Amino acid sequence: MKLSGLAPMALRFQAIRSPLIRAMILREWWHQGVAINTFDRSFRRDPYPVLREIREKDPVHWMETARGWLITRYDDVSELLRDPRISADRTPTTVDAPWRRGSEIQGWIEHSLLGLDPPDHTRLRNLVNRAFTPRVVEQMRDRIETMADGLLDQVEARGEMDIIRDYAEPLPIQVIAELLGAPQEDHHRFAQWSAAMSGALDIAFYKKTIDDADRAVVEMREYFRPLLEARRREPREDLLTALVQAEEAGDRLSEDELYSFCIILLAAGHETTTNMIGNMFLALLRNPGELERVRRDPGLAPGAVEETLRYDPPPQATTRRALEDMQVGRRGIRAGDMLVLSFAAANRDPERFEDPDRFDTGREDNRHLAFGMGPHYCMGAPLARMEGQIALTRMLERFTRFGSIPGARPMRRNTGTVRALTSLPVRLDAG
Ligand code: HEM
Incomplete structure (x- = not known):
């Protein structure tokens, strides 16, 4: 409206x-x-x-409720994400600031990769880059395929499934838990922590949301402590060992930085991927021509993932703070002002994308902003892309048809900052 x-x-x-x-x-x-x-x-x-x-x-629009500038043009968003006069400072200013200040979760956000600026950010990112390499991600491919197949095995006989509950939620949690070396029986704890964290990464209207996330951060630190100690004593071929051993110019990750990175993988990597998989299936169901196109040519699966990220990005925006007075478009921005950089608006900018409201799995030159840009560009993008592509191709291979169940409507999380389905029921016909 x-x-x-x-x-x-x-x-x-x-x-x-x-x-x-x-x-x-x-x-x-x-x-x-x-x-x-x-x-x-x-x-x-x-x-x-x-x-x-x-x-x-x-x-460039002043948003009273966010107390910040909403930036919506592609060129402005992409330039500001790379502008050294802009900080990733995440000091809370929104309506939930009173209970956020001084909380565990806020402390974690501000000191994690997401909240740091160069040179602290560059140092930390270089160190974790030594451990979280393309090879580590590529090694997960077979496992992700097996996990996707296992989840589809469980629903095949039922003839219907909820894509979110049965597939898009459990798959990324299993991937992250395994990446972090957690045994199968602990996966449900990861799901609980992730849910608690995601509440607090959004605007938290109730103090309880922050309290739950605080508890999750404390529990996660306690959980990873013995795992990291074990890798120090007995190195293995896994990400935790690589993190413990990561070294650059004699510098290593501190204890707190190690926990913080394990937590960020869960916080940044689970729900975003769940939402992307859900948004992808919803877009395909609403554009049956495109679904048929990918079914006939599975080589379009990467295109379907990219197009979903452009068309309906899971985090709709990110925030930054201006370090000095500056001009953006016709507006004067003052040092200290908050910027809300809208991936959602930028990804539909007709000056950058032809026919931007059309969902087109064959779109060329699809340099969307769903993974951000510049120094904070998503570290998990290759992993997320792989998960999305596998989720789609395994589903298409297994079921000759899947479609909406009459009367069963998709449900959405009630939030204005994330595009997140909570339920997407479909009926299935096996091939
Ligand atoms: C479709 C899924 C995903 C989307 C849409 C997404 C999106 C993003 C975005 C927009 C940022 C930048 C935030 C900013 O500039 O303020 C980011 C950062 C990050 N993401 Fe992702 N992400 C996804 C999946 C993942 C996964 C699977 C992982 C790891 C397992 C991950 C790890 C990270 C990390 C560590 C950062 C912080 C990078 C930094 O600040 O230097 N993400 N992500």
Whole structure:
């Protein structure tokens, strides 16, 4: 639902229950002629029409509820992600700041790779790069195929499945747990920790969300301590050993940095991949011509993954902070201002992508921003791509047809910052 124009505006305002948020959105609309309400249900169902309107009318837009600048043009987002005048400082400013400050999870976010700037970020990233190499990822290929097959074995006889619960959720958790050397019986703990962390990586309206994530961070540190000690005593051919041994110019990862990286793999790598797999199957089901195209030519599976990441990116945006006064488009940004860089809007910018609202698995020149860009570019991109491609090809090989179950609608997590399905039921016909 667009927020421009007085009639839709009045309707939208009735729907906003919090007087504070209503006042913020009204102020935003009054001063800028457009407003974005990420709490609105229709925005959460389909944010792209509103993002298009903002990109067209006010591409560098002050968002009252985020207290920051929403940046929506592809060129601006990609340039700012690489601009040294921009910091990854994640000091909380959003509505949940009071219970975030001083929490374990916030401390972890600020001191993890995600929150550091060069030179601290460069040092840490170089060290973990020595361990988390393309070879480590490639070695996982056979295992990921076996895991995907195992999950499909479990649903085949049922004739239907929930793609999220039965496939997109368990697959990435098994991958990360195995990558980190955790035995099978501990996988459910990883799932619990991941769920607790993901709540706190979003805006946390309740203090309990932060408390749960704090507990998860403490438990994860306790969990990894003996595993890392064991690798020091008895090195193995695995990622944990490589992390313990990683060394550059006499420098090594400290104890805290080791735990922090294990935690980031789970926090950054699980839910994002689940969401990508879910969004991919949803886009294919809603575009049956494209599903048929990939079925006929499985060589298009990598294209389907890339197109999903462009068309419906799981994290819709990331945040940064300006270190100095600067001009972006026609707007003057002040040192200290927060920037909300919208991957979702940038990935649909018609100046960069032809016919951007079309889901096209054969799209060429698909340099989307779903994995970010610049120094913080996603370290897990090759792994995520491999998981997405395997999830799709194994499903297509196993089932000659799969389609929506009449009356069973996909369910979505109620959030404005992540595109996340919680349920996607399908019926299956084995080949
Ligand atoms: C489809 C799945 C995924 C998506 C869409 C995704 C997206 C992203 C994005 C947008 C960033 C940059 C955030 C920023 O600039 O503020 C990022 C960073 C990161 N991702 Fe991913 N990610 C995915 C999967 C993974 C996986 C599977 C792993 C590892 C197992 C992973 C590990 C990381 C790490 C370690 C960083 C931090 C890099 C840094 O700050 O230097 N991600 N990811």
